[in-house]
Each structure stands twice: as structure tokens, then as C-alpha cells.
Amino acid sequence: MRYGGNTSCVEVRVGGTLLIFDCGTGLRSLGKRLSAEFGDKEAEAHIFVSHFHWDHIQGIPFFKPLYDNPRSRFVFHSSSQHRGLQRVLEDQMVTPYFPVDMNEMAASRKFLNINGRVELDRGLTVESMPLNHPQGCLGFRVESKDGVLVYATDNEPGNPQFDKDVRKLAAGADLLVYDAQYLPEEYLARKQGWGHSHWREGVNIAMESGAKELVLFHHDPDHNDACIDSIVAEARNYYPKVRAAAEGLELRCGSNVSHC
Ligand SMILES: [Zn+2]
Ligand SMILES: [Zn+2]
Numbered sequence: 001m002r003y004g005g006n007t008s009c010v011e012v013r014v015g016g017t018l019l020i021f022d023c024g025t026g027l028r029s030l031g032k033r034l035s036a037e038f039g040d041k042e043a044e045a046h047i048f049v050s051h052f053h054w055d056h057i058q059g060i061p062f063f064k065p066l067y068d069n070p071r072s073r074f075v076f077h078s079s080s081q082h083r084g085l086q087r088v089l090e091d092q093m094v095t096p097y098f099p100v101d102m103n104e105m106a107a108s109r110k111f112l113n114i115n116g117r118v119e120l121d122r123g124l125t126v127e128s129m130p131l132n133h134p135q136g137c138l139g140f141r142v143e144s145k146d147g148v149l150v151y152a153t154d155n156e157p158g159n160p161q162f163d164k165d166v167r168k169l170a171a172g173a174d175l176l177v178y179d180a181q182y183l184p185e186e187y188l189a190r191k192q193g194w195g196h197s198h199w200r201e202g203v204n205i206a207m208e209s210g211a212k213e214l215v216l217f218h219h220d221p222d223h224n225d226a227c228i229d230s231i232v233a234e235a236r237n238y239y240p241k242v243r244a245a246a247e248g249l250e251l252r253c254g255s256n257v258s259h260c
Contacts (some may be wrong), residue, residue, distance in 0.1 A: 002225045004247025007055035008218060010151060010177065014124050014144045018045040021140060021151045026247070027059025033056040035064045042071045047122055049078035050154060051137040052088050076089075078225060079114045079128070079138060086111040107253045114138065125145050129169040131155035132162035133195040139169050147174040147254015150211065153218045155179050156194070157201045170209035175253040177245065178202040180216035180231070203239045213241040215251070 007024030020030070034043070043065065050056055063070050080088045089111070093101045102109070110116075118126045124144045131137040132155055139152030150173040152166055170176045181196035199216050206214040216235070219228055228244045235242045243249075 002246065003219060003228050003244060005221065007058065008050075008153060008248060009059060012142060012149060014142070014146070015121075017121055017124060018043070019120070019142065020045055020047045022050055022056045022061070022153075023047065023056050023059045024057075025059050025062075028062040028064075029065075029247075031059075031062065031064040033095070035068055038065070038069065039070065040069050040071060043069065044073045044075070046075045046077060046118075046126075046142050047152075048126060048138075049085075049089070050131075050139070050151075051078075051133065051135065052080070053135070053154070054092075055163050056154075057089065057092060061093050061100075066102075066105040066107045066109070070108075072107040073110070073155060074107055075110045075112060077114050077118060077126070079136075081136065084111070085113055101189065127169070128144060129165050130162070131166060132157075132159050134193075137195075139166060141173070144254075149175045149177070149253045151177045153177065153179040154195055155197055156192075157197055158192075167205055167209040170205055170211045171216050172209070173211040173217060175213050175251060176202075176206055176209070177212035177215045177217045178205060179218045180244075181218050181220045183227075183231070186220075199235045199242075200238075203235055203242065206239055206242070213243075213251075214239060215243055215245050217245045219244070 006026035008022040009024045009026030010021040011030055012019040090102045114128050127141040128138040131139045137154045150170045178181045179197040180199040180202045182198045183192050184198045184200045187198045202214055202216055202245050231245050
């Protein structure tokens with residue numbers, strides 16, 4: 001009730017540039033706010049999709065700015081090894097899954113397959129890194145002159161190469177948003193191989209990579225507010241700068257940039 005039940009969607013503002021990480025059900029309420037903010041004025045957003053499991057794409061059919069504003073532009077960035085990125089995203093709206101398809105959308109849409117570091121503006125880059133998740137997933141590192149934000153969700157610990165890579169991605173970040181779906185004991189007892197992590201691993205990554213602040217993300221839908229409160233309290237025994245993501249939470253990152 002307090003932390004919220006929508007699935008993954010994080011908005012990042014860097015100066016005038018709008019970035020969105022993942023299109024879970026949280027995208028619906030973000031869309032309402034963006035439509036109110038931009039109306040029919042020109043708008044542009046870069047949308048990074050970590051992978052195509054439902055909880056990361058399900059908000060797209062309900063994202064108001066895609067339908068409303070012909071002067072808006074959305075650039076989708078991801079990596080699809082199966083079908084083209086555009087196909088993968090459009091297919092969730094074909095008959096009989098949804099009554100309208102992407103052709104009904106007024107906004108211009110571009111689909112870019114990620115191939116290395118993406119430079120969005122001068123001095124604003126997004127780097128990606130494969131994570132350990134069934135059917136693949138990408139973590140992202142946003143760097144600007146003001147700070148570094150890392151968004152790394154849907155990642156399972158235990159594979160030496162991926163463990164090393166996620167620490168590299170998170171190195172020195174001002175803010176690390178990291179998958180903490182399970183309790184460590186839940187993970188060990190029955191969730192190995194499900195592609196998710198727990199707060200203890202989040203703390204390990206933050207401490208080993210030098211990330212300055214940790215945001216526990218992708219809460220298990222069966223964990224209530226009291227459970228998440230106790231996770232945060234316990235995690236703070238190991239690392240003081242940790243909090244749990246919550247719907248509508250806004251954070252500043254680095255000297256003067258992002259909120260999420
Ligand atoms: Zn997933
Ligand atoms: Zn997920």
C-alpha cells in the first residue's frame with residue numbers, strides 16, 4: 001500500500017532530457033503526468049527496455065502520450081535476439097491481446113537496437129551490460145557531468161562473470177537501483193534459477209563497487225510494507241545509505257540531475 005504495486009518504470013531527468021527505464025505498469029501513471037506536463041507541445045523521451053517479460057512492457061498499451069500527441073517522439077532502445085525490437089514490442093498489442101494496435105498511436109516512434117554505448121546528448125551517455133536473467137536482460141549506466149545512475153534489475157547472483165560485470169556497471173555510481181525481490185532465505189530455499197536477487201547481494205554490490213547509495217527495487221508482490229520496512233532496517237545494519245524504491249519516490253543524483 002505504501003511502497004506501491006506497479007511494476008518496473010523509472011523516470012530520469014537530466015537537464016531537459018527525459019529518459020524512461022522500463023515500461024511496467026508504472027508507465028501508465030507516468031504517462032498521465034507527462035501528458036499533463038507537455039500537452040500538445042513537442043516532447044521527446046528515450047525509453048530503455050531491460051527485457052521483454054510482461055512486468056517490464058505491460059504499461060506500453062496504456063501510455064497516454066503515445067496516443068495523444070503527434071508532436072512527441074519516443075525512441076525505444078533495447079536488444080532483442082529473437083525478433084526485431086519493434087516486432088517484440090508491437091506483438092503484445094496484436095489481436096486478441098489488445099483492442100488497438102500501435103498504428104493507432106499518434107506519436108512518432110523509433111526502435112533502436114542497442115549496440116554499445118548510446119550518446120544522447122553531449123556528455124550524456126547510457127551504457128548497457130547483460131545481466132543474469134532467464135531469456136536475457138540489460139542493466140544500464142547513465143553518466144552525465146552531474147552524476148552516475150545505475151539501473152540494474154532482474155539479475156541473479158552466483159555466476160562469476162555476471163557478478164563481476166554488474167559490479168563493473170555499478171562502479172562508483174551515485175545511485176544504484178538494484179533488484180532485491182527476495183529475502184536471502186527465500187532465495188536460498190526455493191528461488192534459485194528464477195533470475196532475481198535479494199537485499200544482501202544489493203548491499204554486497206554497493207560496497208564492492210563503491211556505489212554511494214542503494215535503492216532496493218523490484219519488490220516481490222507477496223511482500224507487504226512491513227516486510228519491506230524490515231528489509232531496509234536490516235540492510236542498514238550493513239550499509240547506511242540504503243532505501244527501498246516506492247511509487248512516486250523522487251531522488252536527486254549527483255550534484256544536480258536525476259530524479260527517479
Ligand atoms: Zn524478468
Ligand atoms: Zn521483472
